[in-house]
Amino acid sequence: MNKITPKIEEVIYKVLMLASTAVVLSILFLILATVIWRGLPALNLAMLTQTPKGGYYLGQEGGILNAIVGSLYLAGGATMLAIVLSLPIALYLQVYIPHTRQAEWVRLAMDVLWGVPSIVYGAFGFIILIWLGMRASLLGGIIALAFLELPIMVRGMDEAIAMVPPALKETSYALGANKYETALKVILRQTAPGLLTAVLLAFGRGIGDAASVLFTAGYTDRLPNSLFRPAASLPLAVFFQLNTPYPAVQERAYASALILTFIILVLSLITRQLTTRLTTHIIR
């Protein structure tokens, strides 16, 4: 009779666990379904190919090409800048100072940076812009986003490089290569898919963030044509359109949200495919 209770306990918890998992998954599907259901009707070619014309925010013609291109430039520029900064840091951690106290401190700093809210990065970027005498601009947004992406990328690259079997590094050193050469010729090649995944992950974060570009990139209805002029971004486009009192514009906000979600989903898919495809060629 004492055996019944553990069994019943197990069944109860199993039900709770399955229910929790089901709830989490169904919320995901609910979110996607809501965005598609409300966004699809308002989606048309004009949304994707035109910039807002006069009166757009009052319900008239145009599209959000400014925001789509703006986001791509912002996230693209930020990601490139972040790569230039992150790759050396990750390589330094794994090749020059592996297993040292310093490396642990650096990783701690990266983890702390990872936790900094994006609005703080926006505020910081804003302070820098003022200090440099610049206004809200594409460049400002790129800088703020790069700071946001940096810890994500460094962590991802760090983990990717950590997966290289130490024997591979030792072989390189045994052949007389120094650390710089080993890093460049052996490690980069071996970890390329992992590094790419880290880049794509950071890019996805950059394209979806609003709080950091709010202060620093500003907003504009024009396509981005200069680093020193403001640039639009998709998340802000969604937000601003949603806040107008015109239902037609709000509908367009949902369509913009759908476009953003679509881009993110495609990005996730590509990342997954790349990881599985390229890992088949890796030495284990």
Next chain:
Amino acid sequence: MEIVNSHIKIQDLNVWYRNDQALKNVSSDIPANKITAVIGPSGCGKTTLLKCLNRLHEEDEDVRVAGQVWLNGVNIYSRDVDVNEVRTRIGMLAPKPFPLPMSIYENVAYGRRIHGLNAVLNKGNGRNLDRYIERYLRTAGLWDEVKDRLGSPAARLSTGQQQRLCLARALAVEPEAMLCDEPTSALDPISAQRIEELLKSLKEKTTIVLVTHLLRQARRLADHVIFLWMGELIESGPACQIFKDPQDERTRAYLAGDIG
């Protein structure tokens, strides 16, 4: 060969790991209150066979088991048999000791606690449980070394002490049989010897099935021997017979050290 007093009867056991067959049509009797050594080269299926006896393979989704294992006339694989009941009656000792993340006392009390037995004991004056713990720690030869630090974490013990603790813990649920999977492989020679002595003293009350790759250990301890080769049972019988006069060529070669 007639086994007197068979405790566990293995019948037509087949085990697949993913698509590879690890055990093929293994049938044997395990005599009661004796030490049965399962020997053979590495990869021959010794541990696989052992884990069939307490249905431990069910925790691994890649493993499929077919066949019957009879304990006291009941097939432990039949639908209405509770797997936890089986594991209470047939205990196990692993190659690497895994003390539970608790104190020494709680480790030994764990088995009874999860079966709700400790509550009964503690009704009186709570000292009853203490006496049980002491008894099992004594049986495992660990009492004197830990009696003044029963509350300290079990992880602080040495490896040899940890293995003895695991033995005490397993014995505390009073199993009919003990499955020992290379129980001394992680231990220094002195601790290993102590474990061997403990096993010898246990066999009067408990049937012991011992998997070992150390032939000398088998010779020291075994009353009965089962020889496995590539998943098949080649030969089995009383230890003196197998060791002195093996029937099969492969057994002979393995015992001589020519293979495996």
Next chain:
Amino acid sequence: MGESIAAVIQRKRKNKNRLAQQSMGWLTLAAVMLVPTIIAALFVRAWPILCSKPLGELLFSTTWHPMKNSFGFYAFIMGTLWVTGLAMIISVPPSVLTAIYLAEYSSTRTRSLVKTFIDILAGIPSVIFGVWGVLTIVPFIRNYFAPAVDRWLGGIPLFQNNNPTGYGLLAGGFVLAVMVFPIIISLAEEVISAVPQGLRDASLTLGATRWQTIRRVVMRRAWLGVIASIMLGFSRAFGETMAIMMVAGNVPQIPYSIFDPVYPLTALIANNYGEMMSIPLYDSALLTGALILLIIILVFNLLSRLAIVRLVQRD
């Protein structure tokens, strides 16, 4: 002749290596100094208000009238704490249960499928969560949930519905909870899976059920890591801006009911960024808000790091 060419090559290789090492080293140092730099920059810009107003007033006053030079952050700090706290209460039990299910019960195929979906959830931008909140959660609270709860539990102030808009603490807390799910689940699952199988076997071979093993053995070993994952989720929720701004109601008052509107710190900063420069001390005030936000998050992050370090030391 041949030798000197070889020597030149060797020298060049050595120099390249040294140059690389030094530049990478300096870059790494700069990155590490980024956190103190951000704190310093915020501090410098917040200084005008920090030196003109006592810290106690800034932190604990509820009066927020920028035009009358009144900057009390208390309502906003409370708003952030309430909404984050509610988000954690809602998200922790299902997240931990899901993580345990994935780590202990699900088949390998199910696990990787579900983890894929969890990763997708993690990648969804916060503004999308905001849109979803506005389209689904807020109307639900406004039209069904709040009236129902008010009818049945309205006697308790916590559940009174004095705010018929649907935007408020509960909406914010729920949306934040959903955003936090994938963070807790993925880290907790990793930590639980890392518990060695031998430990589980040790418990199972004594006749324990799977759940007993999880509760008494696996979780005992993994609990610090699970706590760390919860703290990670907390810091994410604490710093969230976009989604919470869209559903929280943004009225600077301390909430007494779950349906009351709140105005978290992040929303305050984001909403008023436009007017920052037009009112004296407003920019300093908002950046002080950012500084407060950052410091709280840093403290939490460091605490959770310490927990992980302790866990590693135990093994």
